[in-house]
Amino acid sequence: MGTAPQCIITDQCRSMYRAIKNTLPDTRHRWCIWHIMNKLPSKLGGYRQYGALYADLNDIVWNSRTEESFEDNWADFIDEYNLHNNTWLSDLYDDRRMWIPIYFKGEFWAAMRNTQRSESMHAFYGGYLHSKTSLVQFVHEYDNVLGFKEQRELEDDAADSRGVIPCATTSPMEKQFQQEYTTSIFRDVQIEFVKKANCSI
Structure with missing residues (x-):
């Protein structure tokens, strides 16, 4: 309590940027690169x-590999595709120290560079809670959610100790997923893979 975080990741909300700068001046703030790269198609x-x-x-x-090489490559990129008038890219370049990975070299971020972990938790709890949930319901549902998560973790630990979750299909692709991923990730991938396998064209 009372200690500012060393680092924080948010989306590009300007209000949040100003608030963090004013209230947490010593906290290293960066933008979620996933959000930025996801905007490329649009x-x-x-x-x-x-x-x-x-x-x-x-x-x-x-x-x-270096800040200088990034800046040179960016300038070449803008020239090659004639993007000098693209204000979105110009703004991103001006704010490059907020999101480009090379500018965070040597800083400890615990392998985090986006807000997906917190968003996945929002999605997880969103299945149980909503804006009209009362405080009593919240405490009850929160307890249920923690119990469910603990049960899943125990199941994953048991599966890890036995080896692996069995494949649901005979596909060599699923077998490769099984060998490469952790139990919890493989379970999520397997659900999507089975859905894909069951699609009839």
């Missing part, structure tokens, strides 16, 4: 060379 999808543009931008964002 912001740049109208360009004729969108496929190549998207691939090049992804490469520059994720694979720049």
Whole structure:
């Protein structure tokens, strides 16, 4: 209590940016890169060379080894695709220290660079709680949710100790998922894979 966080990740909300800057001046604030990259189709999808543009931008964002190389590559990218008048990209470049991974090199972020973990928790609790939930219902449902999560974790631990969750199909692709993913991730992937396998074309 009373200690400011060392770092925080949010979306690009300007009000939140100002509030964090004013109230937590020593906290390192960055923007969720997932939110930004997810906007590429809507912001740049109208360009004729969108496929190549998207691939090049992804490469520059994720694979720049130094701040200088990022800035040089970005300038070349803007020139190559004639994007000088794209204000969205100009604003992103001005705010590059808020979201480009190379500017966070050497800082500890516990492998986090987006808000998906908290959003997945929102989605999880959203299945049980809603805006009209009373305080008594909230406490009851929250307890149920924690119990459900604990049960799932115990099941995952048991599955890990036995080996792996069995495959639901005979597909070699699912077998590969089973070998590569952790139990909890494989369970989620398996649900989607089975849905896909059951699609009739």
